[in-house]
Amino acid sequence: MTTEQLVEQIKHKKSFLTVGLDVDLNKIPKHLLATEDPIFEFNKAIVDATHHVTVAYKPNTAFYEAYGIDGWKSLKKTIEYINDAYPEVFTIADAKRGDIGNTSTMYAKAFFEDMNFDSVTVAPYMGKDSVEPFLSFEDKHTILLALTSNQGAFDFQTKEVDGVTLYKRVLETSKEWKNSENLMYVVGATKAEYLGDIRKIVPNSFLLVPGVGAQGGSLSEVCKYGMTNEVGLLVNSSRGVIYASNGEDFAQAACIEAEKLQQQMKDIMTDAGI
Numbered sequence: 637m638t639t640e641q642l643v644e645q646i647k648h649k650k651s652f653l654t655v656g657l658d659v660d661l662n663k664i665p666k667h668l669l670a671t672e673d674p675i676f677e678f679n680k681a682i683v684d685a686t687h688h689v690t691v692a693y694k695p696n697t698a699f700y701e702a703y704g705i706d707g708w709k710s711l712k713k714t715i716e717y718i719n720d721a722y723p724e725v726f727t728i729a730d731a732k733r734g735d736i737g738n739t740s741t742m743y744a745k746a747f748f749e750d751m752n753f754d755s756v757t758v759a760p761y762m763g764k765d766s767v768e769p770f771l772s773f774e775d776k777h778t779i780l781l782a783l784t785s786n787q788g789a790f791d792f793q794t795k796e797v798d799g800v801t802l803y804k805r806v807l808e809t810s811k812e813w814k815n816s817e818n819l820m821y822v823v824g825a826t827k828a829e830y831l832g833d834i835r836k837i838v839p840n841s842f843l844l845v846p847g848v849g850a851q852g853g854s855l856s857e858v859c860k861y862g863m864t865n866e867v868g869l870l871v872n873s874s875r876g877v878i879y880a881s882n883g884e885d886f887a888q889a890a891c892i893e894a895e896k897l898q899q900q901m902k903d904i905m906t907d908a909g910i
């Protein structure tokens with residue numbers, strides 16, 4: 637998917653909501669456990685109930701890898717279902733990969749070719765040759781971790797190295813890499829106050845912003861400092877949407893939560909004249 641198609645979808649749906657498909661078999665409704673593939677059945681119901689207000693789905697691969705081969709099959713079935721039934725929706729493999737060049741090429745093939753995701757999250761700290769293999773895929777997007785939502789972000793990312801804050805160095809340096817137009821960045825919603833500085837370095841790049849909902853980040857603060865005139869944000873909520881209920885009404889409850897977030901996004905976009 638091109639960035640233009642993503643922007644079109646955002647304007648059409650008046651939404652920049654990303655729903656995180658972080659499926660934990662201990663949290664899903666009990667009646668689904670009797671089905672052949674409970675993870676897929678859960679995801680399908682969530683996607684069918686929320687796609688009208690959602691522009692991206694973000695399965696975190698950890699939640700599938702934890703179930704071994706069966707989990708990986710459920711992930712593949714999920715992405716195939718989204719791509720077939722809702723091809724306009726952007727897909728993100730939250731895998732946080734990155735390795736020496738030839739290994740990164742194999743990671744990129746796994747997510748872009750075999751799984752056919754639109755994007756994958758990548759850790760930047762092995763540097764240019766670990767990221768460029770992802771960037772070479774046309775109409776695919778690499779989402780580099782910049783300033784993460786967790787407390788541990790303060791251990792390294794906000795520290796100064798040679799007079800430059802590390803996350804700022806990640807942003808500045810990565811802009812010089814080959815095909816850097818295919819780059820997006822992760823910035824946690826819990827770090828909204830940093831978004832002004834981040835936008836000085838990457839004024840137009842899309843930012844994937846996890847951390848609203850369960851982690852307590854504020855949607856309005858994120859938009860105040862991080863929104864561009866084409867929105868430029870994909871704001872993620874995982875647990876806050878998908879576990880709104882663990883009863884038989886789980887999909888309907890997820891729909892209600894997703895629609896609430898979309899309504900707030902629509903209001904913010906309208907106020908900004910988008």
Ligand SMILES: O=c1ccn([C@@H]2O[C@H](COP(=O)(O)O)[C@@H](O)[C@H]2O)c(=O)[nH]1
Nearest residue numbers: 656696784785824846850851873874875
């Ligand atoms: O900085 C980061 C990077 C990734 N994540 C991931 O996003 C979701 C958030 O889930 P919630 O349930 O909405 O808290 C999850 O997959 C994280 O691994 C993040 O939270 N922060």
